[in-house]
Amino acid sequence: MHTHTPASLILNRHTELLNQHTIIFAGDIQDNFAAEFKQSKVLTSQFHHAKRLEKNGIDTVYKAIFDKLDVEHATLLVYYWPKVKEEALFQLTQLLSIVNEQTEILIVGENRVGVRSIENRFNDILTVQKIDTAKRCSLYYAKLNTVPKFDIENYWKSYSLPNGKMHYALPGVFSRDHLDSGSRLLISSFIPEDKHTPKNPKHTLAFLTTPQLKADVLDLCCGAGVIALALHEHFPNLTWTLADSQAQSIESAKRNMNEINLQAKIIASDILSEIEGKFDMIISNPPFHDGKQTDYAITERLISAAPKYLRDFGALRIVANGFLPYETFMQSAFGNVEIIAKNTQFTVYQSVKLR
Structure with missing residues (x-):
């Protein structure tokens, strides 16, 4: 038996409508409901969802920005409202700008993440009617009145980091509006004069004492690349690899690295x-x-797998809310863990691969 999200369960009450169409599923899709419709395609900005959908034989496109070829032949757009409203407006506006004007539209989502705001967000573009509600979700049917214009340049937000570098990010990217406290603490743990210098420089590759160090660094869950953006000036000889699951984060990281001419x-x-x-x-x-x-x-998966991707005496350094059990996970995976920096809310942990 398939496990469907509440949003898909409410859609399942309308299969008669769905079966009449060639469907584009888009938005925050966390199950395989689309597999039940032969004439369907999924557009997603989440890499882990894309891999799962492809594994289940579903035609899937992973991108931050979709184009007309991605929605070609579609007669119905089914959009799953995500938890970040700005991301919903960003994705839905671009999708409405490329679908055929006659395309029918279903918008579904949990009430707690703001799907009901569709009732007044697109008044000049859509005619919207609520057609169902169940399992704390709402389902809307909509038709286009006017095709909106979409320009990605209107969706970038920026702010200045403490080092003066500008941070750019698209909707849905973590820490888009300001430098979050966790990242700020993690960045500060690398500053040479920081009072939280680890006791054993060998076990940290002397990161805090030798700015000329050449080393390969991987930033996982990189967001818009704020860590590399903040540290590149201090450590210009590091070789960076940045990884994230979200397509908007990937695009944002590319822009930020281009801004500082960092070939990551x-x-x-x-x-x-x-x-x-x-x-x-x-x-x-x-x-x-x-x-x-x-x-x-x-994070548990990340920590358990990390030793396989580290050279001898390589280190895993993460920042986390203090109530999370990451210190225990790191001790189990590495046999050692050290607190590098700490404030009232966050802790920076480090483990070293000793074998």
């Missing part, structure tokens, strides 16, 4: 799934929420 390798990856080779250091500010629920499964 930027990869879409489900944690370490697409990573090759070994590194001297892995850095991460990993997510610990799935919607509004605490979920550290991603």
Whole structure:
């Protein structure tokens, strides 16, 4: 028996309508409901969802920005509303700008993440009617009144980092509006004069005392690349690989690295799934929420697999909310763990591959 999200369960009550169409499924798709419709395609900005969908034989396109070829022949767009409203507006506007004007539209999502805002967000573009509600979700039917114009330049947000570098990010990217406290603490743990210098420089590759050091660094769950953006000036000889699952993060990281002329390798990856080779250091500010629920499964996978991707005496350094059990996970995976920096909310942990 298939496990469907509440949003898909409400859609399942309308299969008579769905079966009449060639369907584009898009948005926050977390199950394989699309597989039940032969004439369907999924557009997703989440790499881990794309790999799962492809594995289940579903025609899938992974991108941050979709084009007319991606929606060609579609007569119905089914959009799953994500938890970040700005991301929903970004994705839905671009999709509405490329679908055929006669395309029918279904918009579905959980009430708690704001799907009901569709009732007044697109008044000049869509005629919207709520057609169902169940399982704390709402389903809307819509038709285009006017094809909107979409210009990605209107969706970039920027702010200045403490080092003066500008940070650019698209909707849905973590820390888009300001430098978050966790990343700020993680960045500060690399500053040479920082008072939290680790006790054993050998076990940290002397990162905090030799700015000329040449080393290979992997930033997992990189977001817009804020860590590399902040550290490149201090450590210009590091070779960076940045990885994230979200397509908007990948595009944002590319822009930020171009802005500082840093030739980083930027990869879409489900944690370490697409990573090759070994590194001297892995850095991460990993997510610990799935919607509004605490979920550290991603970080547990990252920590357990990290030793395989580190050279001898290579280090894993992560920042986390202090209540999370990452210190225990790192001790189990590496046999050692050290607190590098700490404040009232966050802790920076480091483990070293000693064998």
